[in-house]
Amino acid sequence: MKPSLKIISVAFLAAAVCGALVQHSALSNVHQENHKLRGESEEVQRLARENAEIERLRAENQEIEKLRLETRDLHKLRNEVRQLREQKPEFDKVRALNERLRTLRTGATGLAAGAQPADRITKETLSALAGPDFTSPEATVRTYFRAVRTGNWNEFRNCFSPEIRQAMDAQFEEQFPESAKQMSARFQSARIAAKRVVSADKVELGLEVVLEEDAPSSKLTVPIKRIGSEWKMDEKMF
Known part of the structure; x- marks a missing residue:
């Protein structure tokens, strides 16, 4: 190569x-x-x-x-x-x-002097009442005077608390018709002059009651308490 x-x-x-x-x-x-x-x-x-x-x-x-x-x-x-x-x-x-x-x-005032009248009860207003009424303190007072005027013992007795009713003995019941008759004859008028709220279930009503024509009124303080749905007087008035 x-x-x-x-x-x-x-x-x-x-x-x-x-x-x-x-x-x-x-x-x-x-x-x-x-x-x-x-x-x-x-x-x-x-x-x-x-x-x-x-x-x-x-x-x-x-x-x-x-x-x-x-x-x-x-x-x-x-x-x-x-x-x-x-x-x-x-x-x-x-x-x-x-x-x-x-x-x-409603309408509550003290029991001071010069308090304005709140309600007036007369023979005419009592005659107009349809029956007993305990739905308010004022209604209970009107029922009381109505029971006295009509001489209705049961209605009169039911105006009071159980304690007061218990104190009403047989003699008191026996004397009631005559006492109611006498008081009804003398009764001229009553006025709820004042109202004082003590508690939710107790009030005091100031009453002025005239038992003789042209006579001065008798002033009373009436304690009334609520029992259930009804108001009952917790003290005898007369």
Whole structure:
């Protein structure tokens, strides 16, 4: 073989070897880059999963906080409802007391001198009464004078509290018709001149009773108390 051909052959062989080496190096670089990219992709996926988990945990924490606030408000509402239930009987008592006081305040005055007349009772007004009435202190007083005028023992007796009725013995009942007849003959008029509220269930009425024509009036203070839904005199008048 000629020297020039050998040189050319060696050159081609060297070029081939160099090309193979370059190609091998390039493939190695590609593999390394591919491995690097695969690692970065896995890291990105891992970070994405972690971010998703963080978002889920944040949402759960928000829900837990919301539930905690709602539970706190629920406990607060339950406590308020319990307190209102416990206070309701007291509220009912106060409301009932206010209603009684409002009723008793109507026309109420002290027993001081010069108090203005609140009601007047005459033979004519007693005749107009339909029957016994104990729904107010004033109605009980009118019923009392009506029972005296008609001589009705049961109606007269029912004007008083149980304690006073118990003190009315058989002799008192026996004498009542004659006593009532005499008093009815003398009776001219009576005036409820004043009213003093002692408590929600007790009042005092100031009466001016005229038993003789042109005679000065007799001034009486009559205690009357509420028993159930009725008002009863707690002291004998005469």
